[in-house]
Amino acid sequence: MDTWTGLLHGFGQALSPELLLLALGGAVLGTLVGVLPGLGPIGAMSILLGLTSSLGPTASLVLFAAIYYGTMYGGSTTSILLNLPGESSSVVTAIEGHEMAKRGRAGAALAVAAVGSFIAGTVSIVGLMLFAPTLSRWALKIGPPEYVTLILAGLLLLVFMSPGSVVKALLMVGVGLAVATVGLDVVSATARYTFGVPELTQGLGFIPLVVGLFGIAEILSVISEKQRPGRLRTPGYREMFPTREERTRSVKPVARGSILGFLAGLVPGPAPVLATFASYTLEKKLSKHRDQFGSGAIEGVAGPEAANNASAAAAFVPLMALGIPFAPTMAVVLSALLLNGVVPGPKFINENPTLFWTVIASMYIGNIMLLVLNLPLVGVFARLITVPVTVLMPVVLAFTLVGVYAANNSMFDVAVAVVAGLVGFLLKRIGFSMAPLVLAVVLGVTLENSLRQSLVLSDGSLSIFVDRPISAAILAVLVAAGLWRVFTQLRQRNTFVRQPVQVEEF
Amino acid sequence: MSRAQAVAAEVPTRGNRMRLDVGATVGAVVLLLLATAYLWLSLAYQVGAMSKPGPGLLPRLIGILLVVASVLNLIATLRESARRVATGEAGAPFEINEEVDRPAPRRAWATFAVLVGFLFLVPYLGFLPSLCLSTLLVMKVLRASGWRRPFVVAVAVLLVCWLIFVYLLRLPLPVGLLTGL
Numbered sequence: 001m002d003t004w005t006g007l008l009h010g011f012g013q014a015l016s017p018e019l020l021l022l023a024l025g026g027a028v029l030g031t032l033v034g035v036l037p038g039l040g041p042i043g044a045m046s047i048l049l050g051l052t053s054s055l056g057p058t059a060s061l062v063l064f065a066a067i068y069y070g071t072m073y074g075g076s077t078t079s080i081l082l083n084l085p086g087e088s089s090s091v092v093t094a095i096e097g098h099e100m101a102k103r104g105r106a107g108a109a110l111a112v113a114a115v116g117s118f119i120a121g122t123v124s125i126v127g128l129m130l131f132a133p134t135l136s137r138w139a140l141k142i143g144p145p146e147y148v149t150l151i152l153a154g155l156l157l158l159v160f161m162s163p164g165s166v167v168k169a170l171l172m173v174g175v176g177l178a179v180a181t182v183g184l185d186v187v188s189a190t191a192r193y194t195f196g197v198p199e200l201t202q203g204l205g206f207i208p209l210v211v212g213l214f215g216i217a218e219i220l221s222v223i224s225e226k227q228r229p230g231r232l233r234t235p236g237y238r239e240m241f242p243t244r245e246e247r248t249r250s251v252k253p254v255a256r257g258s259i260l261g262f263l264a265g266l267v268p269g270p271a272p273v274l275a276t277f278a279s280y281t282l283e284k285k286l287s288k289h290r291d292q293f294g295s296g297a298i299e300g301v302a303g304p305e306a307a308n309n310a311s312a313a314a315a316f317v318p319l320m321a322l323g324i325p326f327a328p329t330m331a332v333v334l335s336a337l338l339l340n341g342v343v344p345g346p347k348f349i350n351e352n353p354t355l356f357w358t359v360i361a362s363m364y365i366g367n368i369m370l371l372v373l374n375l376p377l378v379g380v381f382a383r384l385i386t387v388p389v390t391v392l393m394p395v396v397l398a399f400t401l402v403g404v405y406a407a408n409n410s411m412f413d414v415a416v417a418v419v420a421g422l423v424g425f426l427l428k429r430i431g432f433s434m435a436p437l438v439l440a441v442v443l444g445v446t447l448e449n450s451l452r453q454s455l456v457l458s459d460g461s462l463s464i465f466v467d468r469p470i471s472a473a474i475l476a477v478l479v480a481a482g483l484w485r486v487f488t489q490l491r492q493r494n495t496f497v498r499q500p501v502q503v504e505e506f
Numbered sequence: 507m508s509r510a511q512a513v514a515a516e517v518p519t520r521g522n523r524m525r526l527d528v529g530a531t532v533g534a535v536v537l538l539l540l541a542t543a544y545l546w547l548s549l550a551y552q553v554g555a556m557s558k559p560g561p562g563l564l565p566r567l568i569g570i571l572l573v574v575a576s577v578l579n580l581i582a583t584l585r586e587s588a589r590r591v592a593t594g595e596a597g598a599p600f601e602i603n604e605e606v607d608r609p610a611p612r613r614a615w616a617t618f619a620v621l622v623g624f625l626f627l628v629p630y631l632g633f634l635p636s637l638c639l640s641t642l643l644v645m646k647v648l649r650a651s652g653w654r655r656p657f658v659v660a661v662a663v664l665l666v667c668w669l670i671f672v673y674l675l676r677l678p679l680p681v682g683l684l685t686g687l
Contacts, residue, residue, distance in 0.1 A: 054675050167582055171537065171575040177568045178544050185561035190551060192561060193544075216621075220614040223648055391659055394644040397617075398637050398663045401624070406677050411628060418621045425614055430530040448564045460556030 003129065010357030014365055019062050019358070022055075023366045026063040027373060030070015034086045035078050035384050039222075039396060041071040041087075043215040045332045047399050049207050049339065050406025057340040057352075061359045064333050065316070066366040069121055072272065072309045073370050076113040077382050080106055080301070084385070089272035089308040092280045096293065096300030103296050105246075107239030110378055112250050112298055113305040118371040120258035120306035124313035125363045127262050128320075132349060132356075135321035139346035144453035145464045149474040151447045154268040154326055156478055158436050160485040161267070161274060165431070172427075172436040179204055179437075180444025187452065199412040206335050208404050208413040209441055212420025213434045214328070215400045219393050220425040240375060242298070250302035253283050257306030264307070265314025268326035268439070275311040276304035313363065319344055320356065324443065328435045331442040339407065527587040534583040538576040545569030616647040632682030634672075638664040 013019065033044040045064050052060035075087030080097035093113065100109040142150070159169040182193045183203030194200040242250070257279045264275035283303040284293050293300055316333075318326045323345035325331040337344055342352065349356045374381070404417045424434055458464035466472050548569045554560025620643045627636040638660045645656035671677045 050671075050677075051675070165579075165582065167575055167578045171572070171579050174541070174568055174572040174575050175537075177564070178572060181565050181568065185551075188552070188561045190561040192551060192565060193547060220617060223617060224611045224614040388650075390645055390648040390650040391655070393648065394641045395659060395663055397621075397644060398641045398667065401621075401637060402633075402667050402671055402679075405633065405679065406671055406675070409678070411625070411680060415625050418618070418625060421621070422618050425618075426533065429611070430533040451564065452559045455556055455559050458557075460558075 003133075006353060006357040007129070007361060009354065010359075010361030011364075013058070013354060013358040014062070014361035019059060019362055020365070022059050022063045023066045023362050024369055026066025027070045027366050027369045030067035030072075031074035031077075031370070031374065031381055032384055033067065034071035034074020034076075034090075035381050036086055036392070039218060040214070041068050041329050042210065042332055043218055043396075043400075044071070045329070045336070046207065046211040046215050047396070047403040049211070049332065049336060050403040052336040053339045053407075057337055057342045058355050058358050060336040060340060061333065061355070062362040062366075064336060065359060065363050066369075068315075068329060068333075069117075069309055069312045069363075069366065070370060072121075072312050073114065073117055073374050074381060075308075076117070076301075076305055077110065077374075077378055078385055080109045080113065081382050082385065087272075089276055091273075092276040092304040093301055095280070096297050099294070099296030100298065100301065104239075105296065105298075107235035108242040108246050109296075109298070109301050110235065111240045111375060112242055112246065112302050114371055114374045116250060116254040116257065116302045116306040117309040118367055119254050120261055120310040121313060121367040121370075122364065123258040124262045124265070124310040125360060125367070128313050128317055128363075129360050132317050132321045135317065136346045136349050139322050142346070142470055143468075144450040144457065145468055146471045146474070147446060147450035148454055149465055149471045149478075150322070150324060151443045151450070153474050153478045154324060155436065155440055155443060157481055158268045158326075158439060160481050164433065166485065166489075168432050169436045172432055172434070173440045176437040176440025177444045177447070179209070180441050181448070199410075203445075204416055204441075205408060205410075205413050206331070206441060207407045208416035209420050210328070210332055210335075210438055211400060211404045212417035213424035213438060216397070216417060216421025217424030217428060217434070219397050219400070220421060221428060223389060223393050224425075235378075246298050249289070249298050252286075253279070253299045253303035254306040256282060256286075257303040258310045260303075261307035261310025262314040265311035266317055266326075268318075271311040271315055271327055272308040275307035279303040279307035320348055322346065323348060324446075325439065328438045331438060334442065527583075527590065530583050531580075531587060534576065534580040538573070538580055541569070541572035541576040545573050613647055617644050620644050620647060628680055628682070630682050630684050632685050633679040634664055634668055635682060635685055637667065 014023070029044060030041065033039050033041060044067055048063070048067075052063075055063065071087055072089060075085060075090030076093045076097065077086070079085045079090040079094035080101050083094050083098040083101075085091045085094050097109045097113065100106060155173050159166055159173060180203070182200060184191050184194075184201045191201055257275075260279050260282065261272075261275040264278065265271045280300055280303060283297075283299040284290060287293065287297060287299050289297055289299070315327045315330050318324050319330045319334060323334075323343065325334045334344060342348075342355070400417070401414060404414050405411065407413065427437075428434065454464055464471075466475065544565070546569075548562055548565035551562030551565055552560035553562040553566055620640050623643075624636050624640040627639065631639070641663045642656050642660040645659060650656045672679060
């Protein structure tokens with residue numbers, strides 16, 4: 001199916017009342033989740049995973065995609081109005097956005113964020129649409145050795161790019177891989193790390209793990225923090241229009257943010273967070289109004305907001321073209337597909353053209369919905385933050401528990417989620433991040449199978465990983481990234497000494 | 507709270523920060539112990555020949571990675587801890603914030619206890635009644651005032667879950683021995 005027929009076909013499907021309703025529901029839910037600090041897209045999706053087997057693959061993808069970019073919109077709202085980033089990807093927006101709000105330009109900041117997000121989201125979907133099928137045709141040529149290097153590269157790039165300690169991220173990758181080895185080894189029929197527990201022979205389920213490590217752990221973190229009541233003042237409709245100057249100053253940052261975000265979304269790692277930080281730094285360097293940065297420069301809102309939305313759509317590319325999720329969010333999307341018996345991989349787009357194009361079309365529609373919804377309803381969404389944690393978190397927790405049970409009809413899974421919740425909460429408190437762990441759990445099984453197949457193919461020689469060109473190229477990229485990380489770490493070591501002084505001024 | 511107040515508030519809570527470091531150290535030691543156990547258990551599985559790898563190959567490699575990484579992590583944690591105690595340094599900006607809004611991990615533990623209770627109650631009370639009860643308890647853990655609002659919320663959760671999962675999706679939720687619900 002070529003691009004235009006595919007797209008037309010997709011719109012034909014996506015405009016059905018059922019899918020429109022799901023896209024709308026997802027967009028609203030995503031925005032709400034984005035507004036709430038603590039609860040992120042992963043939490044929301046994992047709660048809903050239980051529903052996906054009744055929804056079917058297309059509807060699940062439509063819903064999850066809408067939730068994902070909905071959170072990107074929602075996160076900016078509270079950043080700007082209350083200086084409370086709802087998502088880690090909106091932290092940067094708070095810097096300039098809230099300053100603008102203090103100067104009475106909250107409306108303009110929100111409008112620029114929404115319109116910029118819309119443009120970047122659309123650009124990025126075009127990229128996804130053109131890029132994913134091409135990449136998957138190319139990916140048909142790859143075999144087990146390439147999968148090994150690709151997965152290793154994915155995990156290690158995540159380690160290198162994660163903010164914070166490399167050792168900690170590496171340790172979490174190890175823990176994730178270790179968790180993935182629990183269960184029956186299919187090749188040799190050996191039970192590994194099951195300790196005689198029959199439920200463990202099937203391995204620890206990904207869904208209860210992700211629900212625990214992200215959903216329940218997040219809830220536990222939120223309730224153990226002191227609540228900060230925010231003073232909310234929402235801007236009126238008239239204030240929503242940016243001035244001519246604000247508009248012209250936003251155009252280029254949005255364009256740059258879109259491209260930057262799309263590229264960041266393609267590589268493993270916390271793409272939206274990295275993309276926003278990179279975009280902010282870039283805009284600060286390029287801006288003619290550099291002196292205004294820190295006191296409400298609109299470029300600092302437009303660029304990062306565009307970047308995080310662009311990275312959201314781009315994250316679908318590796319999943320759809322290679323079947324490998326490079327971000328925890330995409331791992332949840334992957335499990336929704338697996339629950340429906342759809343296994344993404346290089347053949348995915350060719351074998352499921354209707355699914356692919358419907359999802360693409362619904363992404364365009366969802367983006368328009370979000371733009372239309374967000375501007376007039378910004379006050380309503382922001383007010384959600386005034387719902388007390390004492391009510392909100394127990395309710396979210398209850399739905400989480402039902403959600404885990406429903407995904408597999410298993411109380412054992414609920415128990416796994418509860419334990420994983422505590423483990424995740426404790427690990428986060430001492431500075432570990434959950435993303436490398438979760439991705440390693442997902443990729444571990446494929447890694448092991450591909451590694452063993454490769455070694456059988458090569459009769460035990462490791463040279464198979466460097467002799468094949470694609471595999472060698474991936475390894476080269478990996479080495480380059482490793483060196484880059486070492487280099488930046490060395491440079492940072494000097495800046496760290498100065499940091500406390502900067503912090504006082506922050 | 508202004509920056510100055512935040513910095514001032516930090517002095518008496520220094521003990522609190524040191525406790526946080528104890529947490530990190532204990533965590534690092536536990537991770538090292540678990541990593542060693544994992545590696546030790548992996549010895550029971552056959553590694554096989556390179557040309558015919560067995561079920562033990564990857565666990566062995568992961569085990570080594572885990573032990574090395576957790577030793578490095580322990581060293582880094584101890585160093586960081588020692589450095590902070592020695593210099594009394596403020597640390598990263600996020601930690602200052604954490605001390606101003608002093609975290610209440612007790613609530614998290616209490617909530618976890620309720621969740622464990624939930625797991626044990628399900629066989630007797632059934633899924634939805636246990637869920638309703640634990641929602642109520644979690645709200646009390648979070649110091650929701652009075653009983654009326656927690657009660658209303660818990661019953662609302664029960665009804666909504668029943669409506670979506672039992673009525674609409676026809677999902678068989680576990681039924682309790684005692685209640686038959």
